[in-house]
Amino acid sequence: MILSASISDALFITLWDHVLGDLPTHVALAQTSKRLRTVYTLDDEIWRAACFVAGFGRPLHRSNGAGAVHGWSWRRLAHILVRHSEKCEIGSCVKANTCFAERYENLTYTRVRTLHPHHPVEFHPLYFYLHFSQNHQAPSHHRRTVSTYLPTPSPSPSPTPPASIPDAVSILLTHLPTFPECRYAQYGPLCSHPNASCVFATFPPVPRLEFENGDGEVFMVVENPGGCTVLDVNRALAQLIPLDQYHLEVAHSHYQDLALASGMSISQYANAISRERGFLGDHEYPFLQHIVANM
DSSP: OOOHHHHOOOHHHHHHTTTTTOOHHHHHHSSOOOHHHHHHHOHHHHHHHHHHHHTTTOOOTTTBBBSSSSSSOOOHHHHHHHEEEEEEEEHHHHHHTTTTTTHHHHHOOOSOOOOOOOOEEEEEEEHHHHHHHHOOOOOHHHHHHHOOOOOOOOBSSSOOOOOOOOOHHHHTTTTTOGGGGGTSSSOGGGGGHHHHHBBEEESSSSEEEEETTTTSSSSEEEEEEEEBBBBHHHHHHHTSSSSOOOHHHHHHHHHHHHHHHHHHHHHHHHHHHTTTTTTTTTTOOOTTHHHHOOO
């Protein structure tokens, strides 16, 4: 306490730079003295820089294209990320920011990287983990549909090309709910896992990603002025899932299993889970209202 109260500005800046990407340390430092609490409370840019160097951005809110999350501060987001990492059981969520950690140490903080169009970028492993599946195989009469509406992405700037086509059901499952006891043990919805949601989708982070099909036609654009996150890309991909019989059946079966386990009708279950809207408070469960309306 004595040290933190009497520390010089130069030493504080050196210390801050040393722990820049370590969010738990920043949260701890902000509680060590009145002076540090004041600095961390008044200067939200400290938290934004800390989140950036840790590999985290702020996903766009569905109702606010400007990128603000109901006026959330970066300080609040940092605290949410630290708290979630203490209870989540999914290693790839808790450690979502570790895959590019060494590279961020050498990346000067500039809020978001502006790159030459041909500068190479890499997708975060969660992009593949959440959107590609080796286990799920769609029935043969549906495979063509899945391939058609989700072409192999080739974002610009160009990352390492994906090895296969994103799987629609894998994407759908990241937006469906899970059993209550599995809330922090399984993805679903992804927005219940802020660490996995907020991690930047690429390294370096970029404000715009254009996804092209094999003919060079752009079929999806993801934009976030503060850097595109995994959740931004995930939601854009989910919007491409067609409202067809196959995907309705997948969603209906999932909701039905959860409703039966809860002792509710699907209508009752729909009302119950409508209050669970993720850490942003804006999640919408795919096809749920359509299924209820057509029962």
